[in-house]
Amino acid sequence: MVIGVMLLCGLAGADPPQKPVPTGQTRSAQPTWWAFKPPVKPAVPHASTTWGHNPIDAFVLVKLRESGLTPSKPAPRNVLIRRAYMDLIGLPPTPEEVQAFEADTAPNAWEKVVDRLLASPRYGERWGRHWLDVIRYADSGGFEGDKDRPLAWRYRDYVIAAFNQDKPYDRFVREQIAGDEITPASNEGIIATGYLACGPQDIVMQNAKNRSDELDDLVTTTGTAFLGLTMGCARCHDHKYDPIKQADYYRFSAIFAPSERREIEIPTPEERQAAEAKNVDIEKQLAPLRQKLEALKQQGLKAVQAKGQAKPNDEQIVAALPEAAYKEWDATQKAIQALEAQRPSLPRAMAVTDRGRDFPAAHLLIRGDAYHEGEVVQPGFICSLPGGSADIPPTAAKAQTTGRRTALADWLTSPDNPLLARVFMNRVWQHHFGRGIVNTPSNFGLSGDPPTHPELLDWLAVTFRENGWHLKPIHRMILLSATWQQSSTIRPEAEKADPQDRLLWRMPTRRLEGEVIRDSILSVAGTLNLQMGGPPVYPPVDPSLRADTFQGPNWQDGEDGPSTWRRSVYVKVKRSLLLPELEVFDCPEITVAVAQRNITTTPTQALTLLNDPLVLRQSALFAQRIQKEVGKDPGKQIERAYRLCFGRAPTPRERALSLDFLTKRGPSGLADFCHSLLNLNEFVYVP
Secondary structure (H helix, E strand, O other), rough: OHHHHHHHHHHHHOOOOOOOOOOOOOOOOOOOOOHHHOOOOOOOOOOOOOOOOOOOHHHHHHHHHOOOOOOOOOOOHHHHHHHHHHHHOOOOOOHHHHHHHHOOOOOOHHHHHHHHHHHHHHHHHHHHHHHHHOOOOOOEEEOOOOOOOOOOOOHHHHHHHHHHHHOOOOHHHHHHHHHHHHHOOHHHHHHHOOOHOOOOOOOOOOOHHHHHHHHHHHHHHHHHHHHHHOHHHHOOOOOOOOOHHHHHHHHHHHHHEEEEEEEEEEOOHHHHHHHHHHHHHHHHHHHHHHHHHHHHHHHHHHHHHOOOOOOOOOOHHHHHOOOOHHHHHHHHHHHHHHHHOOOOOOOOEEEEEEOOOOOEEEEEEEHHHHOOOEEEEEEOOOOOOOOOOOOOOOOOOOOOOHHHHHHHHHHHHHOOOHHHHHHHHHHHHHHHHHOOOOOOOOOOOOOOOOOHHHHHHHHHHHHHHHHHOOOOOHHHHHHHHHOOOOOOOHEEEEHHHHOOOOOOOOOOOOEEOOHHHHHHHHHHHHHOOOOOOOOEEEOOOOHHHHOEOOOEEEOOOOOOOOOEEEEEEHOOOEEEEHHHHOOOOOOOOOOOOOOOOOOOOOOOHHHHHHHHHHHHHHHHHHHHHHHHHOOOOOOHHHHHHHHHHHHOOOOOOHHHHHHHHHHHHHHHHHHHHHHHHHOOHHHHHOO
């Protein structure tokens, strides 16, 4: 617990590892660092070559040629389609989908595959999960209490829907920062502010320091998620590397100071109308019952007053009733309670709004100490960035909130902001290629890594804005590029020149995330429940891990069945207890924003795939599926299993080894064979 508090409260304001300031750069208020200059769309390089399908390839090829490298040949079709499915929807293609693509000779065969995946509702589930990492989403509050947040899932569903709808990114940002101010009559805008509410919260320590830490979470997360800046480093002093003053930090903090978490009703017009009609009906039934109570009360009052008691209380009045009248009183009270219990409850969302239109002045905190206030600061942005020094206008007379977050949303999405589009395009590139053009995706400052392809990043950022901030065309462009379609085969001479593949002379091989591995196991077993949305599910967890806290049980009892065999994005994200099958494959502990997941290789990963109850049961169900689809012929079983798992037929050697295994093990060996395929590297890696 001490470590958790240190991470949340201490390291949030710590400086990143020290790096020398690059030559020609300064820490002055007039930044010259590349990321602080507005992106300008560069001309697409003209490369006299037959390689390449679109501008992305032209920018990549220029860098390759400068280093004496050449791109790799295209990947086979079965590899491409599996790669695309894992990239865009996080599920493997069916054998029929692979074979249909391999047989399609139309010039637009690949475009049809990409467009179909982008139109799939599974796309939002896959890419929504990436965003939930960045904004530290969880279904509980963290710290030792780790109180559940039973309404947090509405924000998760909002994110998934936004990606599926290809909502313009600038609108997506604005709604999350200030949806309650910008569109107060919109349920969607209210739900979107769940971004501000889903950070950790210490419910035990409610004091000035705790509130200061909560505001730091909002400042730090907003800075890293949308701007790629380590703003938390300016909590105690001016930023040591970037042109961010301590005053900027507290101006930014003042924007969020009036806000508070609330559960806000979000009924549809039809739901509200039905609730109002129901309440009118209940009131009609209550009226005579209340009249009866009043008559009985008057009867009791007269009885008490007859005994000389001038000002009796209700309890004394009721006690004075005759036995028959008392029974009538009791029955009437119960009838009223029964009717009150029938009042409809309207749906609610975990959201954030301001406490009112006016709020006390904010102060700079000396050395970040919540109990040591310094000068008064006005809400504002980062003075050294374009538009960052503008003061927020006074609140309108009829406003219900301060309007500060609307001003922040306007500044973030302004065409003059040099960072918003760049940072997001870099995140998109990272999830397609395993690393961003900037390999520190939440640090575009002087202590971060410089871009490997700065012109390409600017071209993507400006193109993204020009196309109305729509993401799906960018996905399409990337997947149609020759760069993305390269083979992942290692070429020794290229590896020697660029061992980390920074210049993309091949497609990097990537380990799948825990969620995709779990979803893929369910998918090939034929058991994946594709129900979307709603409250989170609780897959079974070993009882020894489900320790109780004073806020109640950490994990509800879940069944190992179709109701919990849903996509992993719908599994409960409890900060004190992550699903072990996901945690072992580097699912992050969401205490702060996570821009890049760790990719580790550990013995516990292999042991999980060998021994986990979910994997064992799904292996048996996988075997049942194969028997149902192809019968008892071992050759057909082997063929079908390989195509389901890997999108390809087995090699002659694999076929011979598999046939020998099944022959020796007999009918009971099919489940073990299926289990062995789920344990192969090829199942958890995408070439």
